Amino acid sequence: MELTLYEQTYAFGWAFVLGAVIAGVYMVMMVMRELVPPGNPRIFAEDILFSVFAAILNFFYAVALTNGIVRLYVLFAEGVSFLLLYLTVGKILKRTAGVIFGMVYRIWHFFADPLSKVIRKIIFTFCKKCRIVLNFQRK
Numbered sequence: 001m002e003l004t005l006y007e008q009t010y011a012f013g014w015a016f017v018l019g020a021v022i023a024g025v026y027m028v029m030m031v032m033r034e035l036v037p038p039g040n041p042r043i044f045a046e047d048i049l050f051s052v053f054a055a056i057l058n059f060f061y062a063v064a065l066t067n068g069i070v071r072l073y074v075l076f077a078e079g080v081s082f083l084l085l086y087l088t089v090g091k092i093l094k095r096t097a098g099v100i101f102g103m104v105y106r107i108w109h110f111f112a113d114p115l116s117k118v119i120r121k122i123i124f125t126f127c128k129k130c131r132i133v134l135n136f137q138r139k
Helices: 005-035 040-065 072-138
Strands: none
Touching: 005 040, 005 072, 040 072
């Protein structure tokens, strides 16, 4: 049974969303690669996981909206959406990932370092008091 024009248009529209979701997952992986450069085995594993993830999404999409048939216009819409996001937002994210990570890192240490010093002093004082109490009871 063929899809109606409405169903085809509906599937075409949602294919753009699916392409954006796949591009979003890819951009997250791309930023992780920029921040922590992986070795060859990790790149291979990430690429396999991404491919499996995209294939599973496409399978469920095809079953849900196109009666299990992979349509060329759906793949086209996904590809266009993916490329538009990757070539615009993805490139900007890739260039600014290090700067953003550096800012977050500095902000984290601005708050965490003084707090850790206070916690260390509290723990040191507590341990010192415990030693005094334990040594006092032994005598």
